[in-house]
Structure formats: C-alpha cells, structure tokens
Amino acid sequence: MARHVAIITDSTAYLPQEALRRHRITSVPLTVVVDGEPLEEGTEISARSLAEALRRHRPVTTSRPSPETFAAAYRDAADAGADAIVSLHLSAEFSGTYDAAVLAAADAPVPVRVVDSGVVAMALGFCALSAAEAAESGGSVDEAVAAAEKRAAATSAFFYVDTLDYLRRGGRIGAAQALLGSALAVKPLLELADGRIGPLEKVRTASRAIARLEELAVLRAGTAPVDIAVHHLAAPERARQLAERLRERVPGLGELHVSEVGAVIGAHTGPGLLGTVLSPH
CATH class of the missing domain: 3.40.50.10170 (Rossmann fold)
Incomplete structure (x- = not known):
C-alpha cells in the first residue's frame, strides 16, 4: 500500500x-570529486577508496x-x-x-x-x-x-579527528579554527552544534581523546532510552571497541549502529575519525 x-x-x-x-x-x-572525477557517494566510491585517496594526498572535493x-x-x-x-x-x-x-x-x-x-x-x-x-x-x-x-x-554528536587539516582544507572547521594554532600539540575533540563543527576539548594524546569521547557519550546518554551510532573512517577496531564499551555502560541503550562514514564526510575529517551520535527516543 x-x-x-x-x-x-x-x-x-x-x-x-x-x-x-x-x-x-x-x-x-x-558527489565526491577525486582528481577531477565525480563519483556518487555509496555507489561509485567506497569509504576505503576515499581514505586511500586522502592518504595519497590526491585532490578530493565534494559536491551537492x-x-x-x-x-x-x-x-x-x-x-x-x-x-x-x-x-x-x-x-x-x-x-x-x-x-x-x-x-x-x-x-x-x-x-x-x-x-x-x-x-x-x-x-x-x-x-x-x-x-x-x-x-x-x-x-x-x-x-x-x-x-x-x-x-x-535532542541529538548530540561528538567526534575525534587525528588532524584538523582536512576540515581546514574543506572550509568546514567553523569555530574549531581556534584550535589550529596548537593543532600539532593536541588531539581535538569536536562537537556538532548549531549546524556547525565547533571545538569541545583539547586532549594531549589519541588514547586520552578516545577515552574522553567515551566518557562524554556516557554522560550525555544518562539513563534514559537512547539510540547510539558509532562512526569511523579507516578505524574499525577503534569503533568496535568503543561500541562494546558503550554497550556495557549505557543502561538505556536501544539501537546501536556501528558504521564507517561515507566519502563526503570522510573527505572533510580524514582517516582516523571516531564519532558518537546519541539520540534519545
């Protein structure tokens, strides 16, 4: 019907x-444009191919x-x-x-x-x-x-990136621009707020940043019913481990999705991205 x-x-x-x-x-x-070639996200370019293109410093842009x-x-x-x-x-x-x-x-x-x-x-x-x-x-x-x-x-999104460089290149960095001066010395945690990417915290090492990402997710989830997504780009083991810890620590957990982001978001965050989306229901 x-x-x-x-x-x-x-x-x-x-x-x-x-x-x-x-x-x-x-x-x-x-659309993702790699070396001038337009490719449809999800059908003509995979996240893995995108990550490899970024690592090789091939020109990557995105298009509506x-x-x-x-x-x-x-x-x-x-x-x-x-x-x-x-x-x-x-x-x-x-x-x-x-x-x-x-x-x-x-x-x-x-x-x-x-x-x-x-x-x-x-x-x-x-x-x-x-x-x-x-x-x-x-x-x-x-x-x-x-x-x-x-x-x-009601939904919150936090994420860790290995470097702010991809966000800077794509012009999507918003208020997180303030972190660039110390980008070499910190591992940034970012937040999606008011439709833009903004700085949340500066952490000295990747392991501490990921541990803090977990804590933020647990705190924001609380005890109410909540669905969670864990996103990554070329970091499947990090994502799996984070998802398992959230499964253990979030009492109101409903659906838990673990997925690699597609090429459009990946082009602006770079390999190593790890993110959490918390959506009460």
Whole structure:
C-alpha cells in the first residue's frame, strides 16, 4: 500500500540499507570529486577508496546533488503514490544540498517540505527514521517534520579527528579554527552544534581523546532510552571497541549502529575519525 507521505534524505545520513528498505526512505547521493572525477557517494566510491585517496594526498572535493537529481526523486515518489514529501537533509552550513532540494521542490508534482536538519551522519539518519515512523503511522507532513525536528534537537554528536587539516582544507572547521594554532600539540575533540563543527576539548594524546569521547557519550546518554551510532573512517577496531564499551555502560541503550562514514564526510575529517551520535527516543 502506498504511504501518504514519502521520506527522502541524502547519502550523508549513512542509514543502513536494511533500514532504508524497511522504512521506504529514499537516499539521494552526494558527489565526491577525486582528481577531477565525480563519483556518487555509496555507489561509485567506497569509504576505503576515499581514505586511500586522502592518504595519497590526491585532490578530493565534494559536491551537492543537482536540483535535477532531486526532481527525479520527487517524481518517483509521486509516481509511487505519495501525496506529499518530506525531504530531510544535512546542515546547510556544510553543503548546498538543502538549496538544491528547495529549487527542485518548487516544480515537484506533489507538495514537498524541505528541512534543514542542522545535523549530519546518523544524527540525520535518526531524524529520517523518526519522520518515516510518523508517516508509517498515518501522520501528516507536519507531524513527520515535527518528529524529525524534535529528534534533531535532542541529538548530540561528538567526534575525534587525528588532524584538523582536512576540515581546514574543506572550509568546514567553523569555530574549531581556534584550535589550529596548537593543532600539532593536541588531539581535538569536536562537537556538532548549531549546524556547525565547533571545538569541545583539547586532549594531549589519541588514547586520552578516545577515552574522553567515551566518557562524554556516557554522560550525555544518562539513563534514559537512547539510540547510539558509532562512526569511523579507516578505524574499525577503534569503533568496535568503543561500541562494546558503550554497550556495557549505557543502561538505556536501544539501537546501536556501528558504521564507517561515507566519502563526503570522510573527505572533510580524514582517516582516523571516531564519532558518537546519541539520540534519545
């Protein structure tokens, strides 16, 4: 049976394929450009290939989907029976994806509500899941948007990077610019806040930074029901160990996702990224 409200997001949500299928969420891919060659995130370039390109210092940039790509996704949703669409995307501070979706929405065959989530990675993924669950229960566009925005407001994202250099190159560093002067002497912990990346703490070693990342996650999770995602780029063992410790230490843990970030986020953080997303429900 066709659902009244369709949910569309983008590839930076890093939702598992199974979750996309189960909740009938459409993911529109962003583009990664390596040595001038445009590649679709998730289909034409893997996180592993991206990490190798970065290690080899090959030129890597990212690009939003075109308005035409969004227009095609909106037509497909309408053809499948949707009467309306909620289009949820990564923070407009990071990408022109939101603007491209707005342009396409103007000529869509059904009403489209485009939402700047203010977040990224599984913080966006959890928002899309909440919107889909609202739609599945017969909710309206307003109810699906409200569910997503409520989830976004409650969600926290912390992450560790081996170096700030990739964020600096991509212009995504925001207030974390203040850390650059001592970047060689510290291992930075960063936070996603108000749609931007900002400095959280400066720690002297990688091991201490990762231990502190764990503590921050446990403190923010508290004892209430919470879903958690652990993200990494080319650091699977770090991610596995962190996930196991959080499983032991977070009493209200619901879903626990462990995944490698895709090429778009990876291009701006570099290999060694380790992040936690905490989303109460």
